[in-house]
Amino acid sequence: MNRLEDPSATLLIDGEWLAGDSTFEVVNPATLEVIGRVADAGPGQARTALDAAARAAGTWRSVDAETRSGRLRAAADAIRAEVESLATLLTAENGKPLAEARGEVLSCARMLEWAAEEGRRANGRVTPPGPNGPGLVVRAPVGPVLAITPWNFPATMVVRKVGLALAAGSPVIVKPAEQTPMIAAAIIRLINYTGLPAGVLQLLTTSRPAEVAGALLADARLRKVSFTGSTEVGLGLVRATGSQLRRMSLELGGHAPAVVFADADLETAAAGVVQAKFTNAGQSCVAINRLYVHRGVHDEFVAQLVRKVAGLKVGHGTEPGVTIGPLIDSDALAKVEKHVEDAISRGASVVTGGRRATPDRPDLKGAFFQPTILTGVDDSMLISAEETFGPVLPVFAVDDDEEALARANATEYGLAAYVFGTDFTRLWQALDRLNFGVIGVNEPMPLRPELPFGGMKNSGQEREGGSEGIEAYLETKAVAIRL
Ligand code: NAD
Numbered sequence: 001m002n003r004l005e006d007p008s009a010t011l012l013i014d015g016e017w018l019a020g021d022s023t024f025e026v027v028n029p030a031t032l033e034v035i036g037r038v039a040d041a042g043p044g045q046a047r048t049a050l051d052a053a054a055r056a057a058g059t060w061r062s063v064d065a066e067t068r069s070g071r072l073r074a075a076a077d078a079i080r081a082e083v084e085s086l087a088t089l090l091t092a093e094n095g096k097p098l099a100e101a102r103g104e105v106l107s108c109a110r111m112l113e114w115a116a117e118e119g120r121r122a123n124g125r126v127t128p129p130g131p132n133g134p135g136l137v138v139r140a141p142v143g144p145v146l147a148i149t150p151w152n153f154p155a156t157m158v159v160r161k162v163g164l165a166l167a168a169g170s171p172v173i174v175k176p177a178e179q180t181p182m183i184a185a186a187i188i189r190l191i192n193y194t195g196l197p198a199g200v201l202q203l204l205t206t207s208r209p210a211e212v213a214g215a216l217l218a219d220a221r222l223r224k225v226s227f228t229g230s231t232e233v234g235l236g237l238v239r240a241t242g243s244q245l246r247r248m249s250l251e252l253g254g255h256a257p258a259v260v261f262a263d264a265d266l267e268t269a270a271a272g273v274v275q276a277k278f279t280n281a282g283q284s285c286v287a288i289n290r291l292y293v294h295r296g297v298h299d300e301f302v303a304q305l306v307r308k309v310a311g312l313k314v315g316h317g318t319e320p321g322v323t324i325g326p327l328i329d330s331d332a333l334a335k336v337e338k339h340v341e342d343a344i345s346r347g348a349s350v351v352t353g354g355r356r357a358t359p360d361r362p363d364l365k366g367a368f369f370q371p372t373i374l375t376g377v378d379d380s381m382l383i384s385a386e387e388t389f390g391p392v393l394p395v396f397a398v399d400d401d402e403e404a405l406a407r408a409n410a411t412e413y414g415l416a417a418y419v420f421g422t423d424f425t426r427l428w429q430a431l432d433r434l435n436f437g438v439i440g441v442n443e444p445m446p447l448r449p450e451l452p453f454g455g456m457k458n459s460g461q462e463r464e465g466g467s468e469g470i471e472a473y474l475e476t477k478a479v480a481i482r483l
Contacts (some may be wrong), residue, residue: 010038010205011045011186014052015198017189020045024207026182029095029326030316032365038181041204041267041342042213046173049202053144053171056199061141061169063197065120072116072163075191078107079159086186090155093180095366098318099169107449108159108187111465114449118470119167121204130246131174139474141169143223146216147295148209150229150236151328152283154180154255155187160453160464161226161249162191162201168473170224173202175212177229179328181205213237220244220366224473227251228285231458233415249462249472251269254285254415255387257408259430260301261401261421262294269303269420273393276418276444278312278371281324282391283332285459286416288439289387292404295397300374300397305373306352312371315359326366333367336390339383340372341435343394346381348374353391379407401426405433414456416446437463 011018020039028035043101060068077087087101094101127135128338141323147161158174165172176184189204206212216222217240227234250285258276260269277288293301315322315462325332340354353372369391377384377394384394398404408417417436421427431439440446452466462472 001105007182008037008039010181010203011041012188012192012201012203013045013049024178026179028092028094028366029179029328030366031363035092036182038185038205040208041206042208043211044138046091046204046212046215047219049173050144050216050219050221050475051203052199053173053202056171056197057141057143059197060166060171060200062332063169065122065169067168068167069116069119072112072119072167073322074194076116078190078193079105079109079112079187082186082190084185086155088318089186090183091325093182094151094154095328096317097322097325100280101317104153104155107156110449111156111159112163112191114465115167115470117162117465119169121467122168122474124469125128128281130480133481135481136479138477138479140477142473143170143476144221145170145172145224145226145473146213146222147172147174148213148227148229149174149176149184151177151179152280152285154183157228158184158187159191160469161228162188164464165224165226165473166196166201166470168470170473171200171202173204173216175206175209176202178205178207185448201248207342214240217241217244217415218281222246224248226398226472234460235458249464250460251285251464252415252458252460253387253413254459255385255411255413256286256418256436257292257411258288258418258420259401259404259405259408260291260293260297261419261423261426261430262296263422263426264297264420265296265422266301266304270308272418272420272440272442273305274308274312276440277393278309278324278391279445281327281369283328285387287389288393288418290384290408291395292398292406292407293395293478295399298395298397301378302351302373302375305393305395309352309371309373311348313466314357314368314370316361316364324368324371326364326368327369327390330367332389333369336369336388336392339381339386339388339390340374340392342382343374344378346378348376348381348394351375385411401430405430409433409435412458415454415459416440419445420447473475
């Protein structure tokens, strides 16, 4: 069989698609069926990839920005042309509803277009003359990048890093999550087919992330790590850096608060909260994890939420009308059940949901959970302190804006926050007070290519997207000139 036709040839190393010595299984989280086997890279292949990236760094940085930009535009077009097959694969691997998968794939194209545009604007500057002459600020590609990505948005997380790294002139080695390597391989094939030189874009699918990342982190030629995933693993990567400083972008866990002010349009706000909570079955770093509602409108707002949640349907992501797919695995289900049981044992009430869901199809053996609303939640409960990463919405009643904002900020995390209301001054004061990198004001989906994305505190550092995104892939040289 031609290696390009071998679906397990998922290692892209130095321009060649390779099958590797061993493979690991990929499972559909809705049915638990094995849907494929992919190559299982080890540390040796990681070192070979870094050798190739180091060789390619010089080639790629000398390619003119317009040509690099053209490759990324071509990749965006190729992804748009394949939206249905990519979305179907994404749903099979991750479980999310097909409509969400389509949206994610189209976001990939938009992100590549944004990166293509930003790459052409990665300008330096000339400073006004000093006593002896002018100064220059020169921007240079950071050098070989390792991109480590999670399973929850397995297409966009790959593309966001790859697009910016390539646009800035750096080669990139992608290590996708072990749950979702096939969509990463499919997307990287499309980007690579645009004619990238060998070693510029590489892929290491592996079931041994620590070993593969460790081999790369040990080598000073790796100049940047861009990691999206849990805070625990992200902090571990910082510690693993040891005596070798390098640039690090970290997009880590969130624990997003949402505040509903008493003057909010309750029906619109409820629709927004439900979207921001239950998209991707709540398995999103920007999912609402704590909802603070003014006591005066609490009961009416909860009633609105219950009506909206009644319209959600749990099941297989390809089934028409399904809005909530499975959780990624049984560990994820165990965490969700633990948070719900703990909250109930400490006095919370289940308004709707609260249990494992059993969709009406015998082949659906995955970990499904009912969309759940809890009231009477307080700060003694696990759910008030930890990211649930599932379809559970805990509602906290608050007496005033001050209490809502203080409690929203009382967390080690600082990724996303939401405010719903109508009074402009109140909303402005709230977004000024909230210590979060991404804020939705009456906007449940605050992610746009034009806006920088990233967190404060233990949610991360550096930004992806916006004009700030490409900065994370550029070094700065200050040049003082004596005339
Ligand atoms: P995870 O940290 O377990 O895994 C993320 C990636 O890290 C995967 O590719 C995994 O293989 C790899 N990895 C795991 N251990 C490693 C190690 N020791 N060395 C190197 N790589 C290692 O996270 P997850 O469960 O896949 O994703 C969920 C988490 O990601 C949540 O906390 C979520 O909030 C976060 N997340 C953050 C963002 C963001 O932009 N801030 C976006 C999506 C997800």
